[in-house]
Amino acid sequence: MTSSSLNEVAILISILFLPHWGFVIITGAMTAVNAANELQLFSAVSHGVSAAMAWLVYHRFFSRFTRSRQEPILWAMVVILYYYLFLLPQIVGLYLLFDPNPMPATHIISVFFVNMTPELFATLLITLLFSIMRQELLSRRETERALAEKEERYRIIAEQTGQLIYDLDVTTGAITWTGAIEINTGFTKGEFLRVDLKTWETMIHPEDRPNAISLLDEAMASGNRYRVEYRFRKKDGGYVFMDDNGLFLRDEKNSIYRMLGTMTNIDERKKAEKSIKENVERFEIIARATNDAVWDWDARQDKVWWNESARKLFAVEEYYPQDNYQLWQERLHPEDRERVTQKYKNVLESTQNFWSDEFRFRLPDGSYGYFYDRAYILRDEQGRPTRVLGSMTDLTERKKLEQNLIQAQKTESLGRVAGGIAHDINNMLAVILPTAELLLNQNYDKHTVHQHADVIVSSARRASDIVKQLLVFARQTPSSAALLNINSLVDETRNMLDRFLGKNITITLHLEPEIPFIDADATQVQQIIINLCVNARDAMNNKGSIGIETKMVELDEAESAKYNMPEGLYVQLSIADSGTGIPPEVMDKIFEPFFSTKDIGKGTGLGLAVVKTIITNHGGYIRVHSQIGVGTRMELGFPVSQRVTIPHVQAQKPQYETGTGTILLVDDEKPILEMGEMVLKRLGYQCYTAENGYRAVEVMNQKPVDLVILDVQMPGMDGIETLEKLLEIKPELKFLFTSGYIGADRLQLLHSKYPDHIVNKPYTVEELSKAIKKLLDTQSAG
Structure with a gap:
């Protein structure tokens, strides 16, 4: 090939790889170097201009076809354009200008074709080969670039997943590693690439190594997926838990030759x-160690897990086929069931996450114990309960101790007001006795007798009311919460306070009308009022004023946090006095048992301790405001009942109930027998009397009796024993118990066993007549 054809090839190469300015410099330089005269120099310029024009044509029209299958053909077209369209006209013009003996243009062209055609074909061949080689080179570069991008993308993704990714050559044991190597192991990628199968085995924790290797051998033998967890040694010598998950590839002979897998850091898991x-384990130990009944209710599956104490309490296995809520609900004391279940339901339907309550719960032996139940509620995104965890604490023994404390304080309170009570009763007796003597010793007309009798009846009723109130207040009965209108209780207690506190104490009431009901034990709330009022009287040295106020308040979030009480509505009972006030230095001690500022012998220090105990048991709060020389104000809050309130029903005017039949009256007090016989006959009944149980049995054997009225407490054979003997004689006999006072245990037994067969002394003719009529009408209906 001539130097000219090499120049053309160089020009074409420069068209492909160089920008325009580089192309012009190289092509011009290559042709100018070989120029021997002015003609050849201009010829070099013609080559350069033609090459430039070819470059422009290619890059203007054909460069978008680069790296396509048409590229070699396009290059052939460019070469032909270069020779015949651009170079030929310039060569003809140069010869005509510079040759002293120019040949005809047609001759020049024919010479050009003869001389240049071999070079043209050589150039075309070289160009085609070069274009094909260039296309292959560019394609390989593109493939390598795409592969490098994929590898980089794969590396980034692998590192972002936090996994180690490996490729094991099963035959050689060599492993290719990628992924988050340094993050998980502390080794650099270069250091870790030296880890092969044998090294990998040594880096597994000695305790985990046998299992990991054994499972790998089994997986290789079977071709199944390899999955194992083990501790893997890091560069610093520590270990990290790895989850190794790999699968095997097979060749055309179905032989395993490769294993691909990931190692995931599961240290945090x-x-x-x-x-x-x-x-x-800690929870199970605590659940076994505690005496509390611990339970865990899965609301979605309605299954309950019970600890041993709970299973004993409910007498069930760990999973009970019956509805667990119903199992719990049916064991609540009937008097507590509505209150407790309604409060529990309200909490579940709200957004609250805590519930607690106290109630009586039936034990496996049929008796009832006191329990404190609390639960934490877990909810889903929609606020629906998904799980409830709770525990029931047996308060029975504590309640007995509290009851003893309350009873002791009642006794103290009665002692402190005994003088006032005695004074009132003596005043009533001072009316009754002389009036009765006048009736016995004087002959009065019927109208005067009726006037004196009205005075006796009125005074006797007042004395009876005082005794009844004292019995209710002093009675040792279990706490029982019921719907209570605190205004009615304050009005009722006011009558007692007027007698207890004396005439020098002024009591004013400020009661909010339409006050909501509360769930409370009326006797205990009344004890609170009496305790605080008696304390107020003592603080005022038996002279001053006491204000009692009721109103509804709402605890907001701040007050709720301050007093550690749930937010919501409360009925607040306030008792304020005009006494000396409480010194600030003892304010924190006033609710401690046996703490008292009174002189020895004037108080046990149980009053305010009992008040706080009662308030706490009712789920309420107590606040004290006191100023020396001004007085003290006690504010007691009771949660508003969540049950439907019961409207007050006005009592109807009492009426006597008359009837017919034979009644046996049994009592060890002769005056009661005489008065009772007279009353029963006036009501229309035939009456027999007996002064004891033995005499009652004799009468029963001799006379036909429809109903027997028995005093519970009699010497020898008491009322209950007497009834048993009489029922042996006549099983269908109707009966009615009367008693002035009996112990709490016997009273509870009678009320539970014979709820409609008791009339308390002193009773009115109306009360007695209605009780008799009810029993005999039941007999007639039967």
Whole structure:
């Protein structure tokens, strides 16, 4: 090939790879170097201009076809354009200008074709070969670039997943590693690439190594997926938990030759699992160690887990086929069931996450114990309960101690007001006795007798009311919450306070009308009022004023946090006095048992301790405001009942109930027998009397009796024993018990066994007549 054809090839190469300015410089330089005269120099310029024009044509019209299958053909077209369209006209013009003996243009062209055609074909061949080689080179570069991008993308993704990714050559044991190597192991990628199968085995924790290798051998033999967890040694010598997950590839002979897999760092998961396991073990130990009945209700599956104490309490296995809510509900005391279940339901339907309550609960032996139940509620995104965890604490023994404390304080309170009570009763007796003597010793007309009798009846009723109030207040009965209108209780207690506190104490009431009902034990709330008013009297040295106020308040979030009470509505009972006030230095001690500022012998220090106990048991709060020389104000809050309130029903005017039949009256007090016989005959009944149980049995054997009225407490054979003997004689006999006062246990037994067969002394003719009529009408209906 001539130097000219090499120049053309160089020009074409420069068209492909160089920008325009580089192309012009190289082509011009290459042709100018070989120029021997002015003609050849201009010829070099013509080559350069033609090449430039070819370059422009290619890059203007054909460059978008680069790297396509048409590229070699396009290059052939460019070469032909270069020779015949651009170079030929310039060569003809140059010869005509510079040759002293120019040949005809047609001759020049024919010479050009003869001389240049071999070079043209050589150039075309070289160009085609070069274009094909260039296309292959560019294609390989593009493939390598795409592969490098994929590898980089794969590396980034692998590192972002936090996994180690490996490719094991099963035959040689060599492993190719990628992914988050340094993050998980502490080794650099270059250091870790030296880890092969044998090294990998040594880096597994000695305790985990046998299992990991054994499972790998089994997986290789079977071709199944490899999955194992083990501790893997890091660069610093520590270990990290890894989840190794790999699968095997087979060749055309179905032989395993390669294993691809990932190693995932599960250190945090293992720590969480360990923590959960420790917490579960700790919970189970606590659940076994505690005497509380611990339960865990899965609301979605309606299954309950019970600890041993709960299973004993409910007398069930761990999973009970019956509805667990119903199982709990049916064991609540009937008097507590509505209140407790309504409060529990309200909490579940709200957004609250805590519930607690106290109630009586039936034990496996049929008796009832006091329990404090509380639960924490877990909810889903929609606020629906998904799980409820709780525990029931047996308060029975504590309640007995509290009851003893309350009873002791009642006794103290009665002692402190005994003088006032005695004074009132003596005043009434001072009316009754002389009036009765006048009736016995004087002959009065019928109208005067009726006037004196009205005075006796009125005074006797007042004395009876005082005794009844004292019996209710002093009675040792279990706490029982019921719907209570606190205004009515304050009005009722006011009558007692007027007698207890003396004439020098002024009591004013400020009661908010339409006050909501509360769930409370009326006797205990009345004890609170009496305790605080008696304390107020003592603080005022038996002279001053006491204000009693009721109103509804609402605890907001701040007050709720301050007093550690749930937010919501409360009925607040306030008792204020005009006494000396409480010194600030003892304010924090006033609710401690046996703490008292009174002189020895004037108080036990149980009054305010009992008040706080009662308030706490009712789920309420107590606040004290006191100023020296001004007085003290006690504010007691009771949660508003969530049950439907019961409207007050006005009592109807009492009426006597008359009837017919034979009644046996049994009492060890002769005056009661005489008065009772007279009353029963006036009501229309035939009456027999007996002064004791033995005499009652004799009468029963001799006379036909429809109903027997028995005093519970009699010497020898008491009322209950007497009834048993009489029922042996006549099983269908109707009966009615009367008693001035009996112990709490016997009273509770009678009320539970014979709820409609008791009339308390002193009773009115109306009360007695209605009780008799009810029993005899039942007999007639039967």
